[in-house]
Amino acid sequence: MSSKHGSSPSAGAFDLKAYLTQRTAAVDKALHGLLPPAKTRPATIHKAMRYSLFAGGKRLRPALCLAAAEACGGAIDQAMPLACAVECVHTYSLIHDDLPAMDNDDLRRGKPTNHKVFGEGIAILAGDGLLTEAFAIAANCRGWPRYSHRVIINELAQAAGSRELIAGQVADLEGEGRKLSAAQLKYIHEKKTSALLCCSVRLGGMSANCSTAQLRALTDFGYNVGLAFQIIDDILDVTQTSEQLGKTAGKDTAAEKATYPSIVGMEKSRVIAMQLTARAFRALDFFKGKARALEALAEYLLQRDR
């Protein structure tokens, strides 16, 4: 794939596995330090928050955030609070989405979902706690004249808010059992997935005091990778077993949820995902080979099998 877009001829040599291992460890360490210790009173809520936050998530959003900061010449340390904030928002949204009143899912990343372990009341509050913590953590980032704390908090709140991330879950809920058009499904995917992925790379750029042109390239990249990522998720739900996925497979079909394969067919779904990824790569051309990690992450997102 990297030879096609040509911006970094040696991209194949990038050791993504080592990169991700290192980044995941750094993010985990930072999250451990930022979240209240599990024994903090009342212990139940802090155990519940940590249960989902450290349940083996791939830390893709933090990795994208940190990689975006690097692509703009920024320091990992300055992007870290934002990478952690984004992961807290992501985890909160998973906890709430899994609730019986929403997707009613029993498994997540191969483990019982939060409400299965702690009960619905605590699961709702654990999500609330992580969402709130995200803003406390984000407020600790370094600000710049162009990207002040005001701008950064607004960026996170907009992506997580009722016009983006929450809008996606609402549309998803309202779409269950209905026949959706491809456009309606795209709307859901944009809101549920692209919004926060896009926010992750934008915040990474902002932490590095990126130029307006860099921010535009990151936005373009994040939007397209996000959409591709969600289409892959739809495809894997059909083609993989629960064991392979670490979550209940075939759930979308069972819940009569619209998916790309069910609306446009499997082959076309794969083609669209490829096209979106190609667009994402083109956006990275702007960085003239300095966005190696972002390129490798995009390849990984398209080629993953779970």
Next chain:
Amino acid sequence: MSSKHGSSPSAGAFDLKAYLTQRTAAVDKALHGLLPPAKTRPATIHKAMRYSLFAGGKRLRPALCLAAAEACGGAIDQAMPLACAVECVHTYSLIHDDLPAMDNDDLRRGKPTNHKVFGEGIAILAGDGLLTEAFAIAANCRGWPRYSHRVIINELAQAAGSRELIAGQVADLEGEGRKLSAAQLKYIHEKKTSALLCCSVRLGGMSANCSTAQLRALTDFGYNVGLAFQIIDDILDVTQTSEQLGKTAGKDTAAEKATYPSIVGMEKSRVIAMQLTARAFRALDFFKGKARALEALAEYLLQRDR
């Protein structure tokens, strides 16, 4: 009451009703402008958010926030985003507390609760949306060198977070049906009520670039008024009908929830509430008569009958 503490001999002349009417109208107008319009796609979530936000709340926390700003010589306009943010947090917490998995309440302010109208899934998301919006709104306040956006967002996130507001709801959930000590009940009240009331006046002070000594006085005031307020709530739950309260009366008793009257008795509960209010008034002595609105609000909170 005002003659007892003596800090403002003419406090009786303060027209609290007119003050509250004016402030409530100003806060409502600001909230209308700050929240996404009800027609914003997806309309369901924005209708649900607005349903609870404009369900006749007394706007006590915003009023306290604005009054604290005034006591410190600040401008209403600069405190308004923080007053609105606090009200969004308060409303989100009510929506989630009313859910079947929590207090399972059907009525709030005389109207069906959010999940009764919109369903549990949307109610959870409407709460999430209001909590997120609170941070977007708070980020739009004016910052100062001493009270930067970083400090202000942290203040709100701490008060709303898993060690304060959410901790209170967790302890409340875990305490149901159990025999609590007076100390445990005090913990719940501190977290569920004092934390956000205290935050409201502190944020008002911060918006006015208050001195450290002023902030300390406001903290002392907010903490004591908050505790008194919650004890009054407990008392009213026993002594008033649902119609008078605009919510289900006798609920605490029915749910076997510990209350001040059930643990220390009705008369002692009244005495404690009076003592706390006296402490709150003493804190206001610091403002040498410039905290007239705060004094009047504290009297109102103690003497209210619903």
